[in-house]
Amino acid sequence: TLFPYTTLFRSQALELAHAVTAVAFDKTGTLTEGKPALVAYEPAAGVQAVEVVRLAAALQQHSEHPLARAVLHKAQELSIEVPPAQQAKALPGRGVQGEVAGSDLLLGSSRLLQENHAQPGALQARADTLQAQGYSISWLMQTQVGAVRVLGLLAFGDTIKPASQQAIARLHALGIQTVMLTGDNPGSAQAVAQALGIDEVHAQLLPDDKARIIGELRNRGDVVAMVGDGLNDAPSLVAADVGLAVSTGTDVAMEAAGITLMRGDPRLVADAIDISAATWRTIQQNLFWAFVFNIIGIPLAALGYLSPELAGAAMALSSITVLSNSLLLKRWQPRAGSLRASESQRSHS
Numbered sequence: 265t266l267f268p269y270t271t272l273f274r275s276q277a278l279e280l281a282h283a284v285t286a287v288a289f290d291k292t293g294t295l296t297e298g299k300p301a302l303v304a305y306e307p308a309a310g311v312q313a314v315e316v317v318r319l320a321a322a323l324q325q326h327s328e329h330p331l332a333r334a335v336l337h338k339a340q341e342l343s344i345e346v347p348p349a350q351q352a353k354a355l356p357g358r359g360v361q362g363e364v365a366g367s368d369l370l371l372g373s374s375r376l377l378q379e380n381h382a383q384p385g386a387l388q389a390r391a392d393t394l395q396a397q398g399y400s401i402s403w404l405m406q407t408q409v410g411a412v413r414v415l416g417l418l419a420f421g422d423t424i425k426p427a428s429q430q431a432i433a434r435l436h437a438l439g440i441q442t443v444m445l446t447g448d449n450p451g452s453a454q455a456v457a458q459a460l461g462i463d464e465v466h467a468q469l470l471p472d473d474k475a476r477i478i479g480e481l482r483n484r485g486d487v488v489a490m491v492g493d494g495l496n497d498a499p500s501l502v503a504a505d506v507g508l509a510v511s512t513g514t515d516v517a518m519e520a521a522g523i524t525l526m527r528g529d530p531r532l533v534a535d536a537i538d539i540s541a542a543t544w545r546t547i548q549q550n551l552f553w554a555f556v557f558n559i560i561g562i563p564l565a566a567l568g569y570l571s572p573e574l575a576g577a578a579m580a581l582s583s584i585t586v587l588s589n590s591l592l593l594k595r596w597q598p599r600a601g602s603l604r605a606s607e608s609q610r611s612h613s
Contacts, residue, residue, distance in 0.1 A: 277506050277522030281540030283487045284506060287435055287533060288478060290492035291446035291456055292330065294510060295431075295530060296422040298493070300330050302338040303399060304419040306390050314344060316416035320404055321346045322364045323371050327354070331402065331420055357447050357470035357496060359402065368407040369415075374449050375468055377403045382412040394419040395451025424459060431530035432460045438534065443481065445474045445490075445500065474500035491525075491533055493517055508533060542596050550586045557582040 289295050305320075307313045321339035324332035325346055339346055352362030358379070359372015370376060374391075377384065382405050384391065391401050399419040406413045432442050443464040446453050453467035466477050474490075478500050481488045490497070490504035493513025498520040501507030509521035512528040525532040561578045564570045570578070 278540055278543060280487065281489065281506050281523065281537050282544045284440060284489045284537055286441040286443060286481055286486040287489045287491060288443040288445050288474075288481065288500070288504070289462070289530070290474075290490075290494065290497050291444055291448055291453060292422060293493045293513060293528075294491055295428045295444070295456060295460065296424050298330050298422065298512075300334045300400065300420040300422040302334045302418060303421040304394060305338075305416060306387060306419075307416040308385065308387060308414050311415050313416070314342065316404055316418065317342060318344050318346065319364055319367075319369055319415065320371055320402070320418055322349045323352055323360050323362045323369055325349065326352065327360065330422075331400070334420055335418065357473075370405040370407065370412070371402055373447065373468065374401060374403065375470075377405065377414070380405060380407075380412040382414050384414045384417070387414060387417050391417055391419075392451070395449050396455075398452050398455030400448050400452045424456060425528075425530060427529050427531045429460050431533060432462060434531065434534040435537075436461070438537065440537070441486070443477075445469055445477055447496065471496040471499045475503040478503040489533070489537075491530070492521075493528075508536060539596065542593060546590055546593055549589055553585050553589070554582060557585075 292298055292300070302317075305313055305316045307316050317335065317339050320335045321344065324335055325348075327333075336346070347364055349362040349364050352360060354360050355370075355372060355376065357373075358376040359370065361368070361370045363369070370380065382403070384403065394417075395401055399421050402418045402420070404415045404418065406415055435442055441464070442462045443466070444453060444457050444462050445466050447469050448467055450465075450467040453465050456462075457465045466473075469477070474497065478488055478490055482503075482505065487506075488504045489506040489508055490500045491508045491510070492498075492501055493510040495514050495516050497509075497513075498516050501509060501517060501520040506523065507521035508523045508525055509517040510525050510528050511518065518524050523536055525536065557578060561570065561575060565575050
């Protein structure tokens, strides 16, 4: 059937989606595959490269985050014995902290580096180069008395979904502005945005920052849709006029959103908007025909020109007209570049 194939709607989202003027996307797992790989790990002076991976893996050995899985995979690949970590806890939007072999460690984003006033030294130039190439950077730090020492950096690469470029192009064809909201570093965010042609980029954001920017977009007059898949996207999904969650993401994101995309394909965003527009047109047409029947029928009945039998038949005809018009939605077809259109083309080739 039509709707389960593409989306699950809540009624309010179905009413609003056709009016969307701006769509904000999370990056990781929404526009990219969400399966990053550890592509580089650079130690600070006096630290061995393998030690950077060993300590990072120790901090993240119980995490389900995609970056954590990438580090653990690299540790397994290098046959590194991962030590246990004590008091490990997540720092939302920043990273993770814990104690490994008596050392208090931090692992996280450039925001975490800045907040702890850590100095990366010569590693900063390497980080800038990797970020310019589109890689995400995490910093490994050790908390010491009165200071935080940088032990190394880790660079992660993620692949853009093949459908993402078509998804952005379809939204632009509908006259809809596209925005990226991500907790990743500006270099990686700009590289993805430039590759996809996204209009506006906001990087290095905390969950509350995403919700704040959604509010700013709404305040300037846009009807805003937010597309995300992670726990950190929940506040912005709620803040948007229309929240769209990817079913391959977290349960929290799907609960917060008004629309759930049944596949991890960003082209379904334009399909959801198109379905909403078709449904809204059908509602307006049904109201029109219902008013026509009543405006004509009620005066005639009041003046005695319609017998009860004819009046009943007219009401039945009105219901049949509305129902038949609604059933025409089953003939809805996605526009070129959508998931269903692409599959239809393959099936006929």
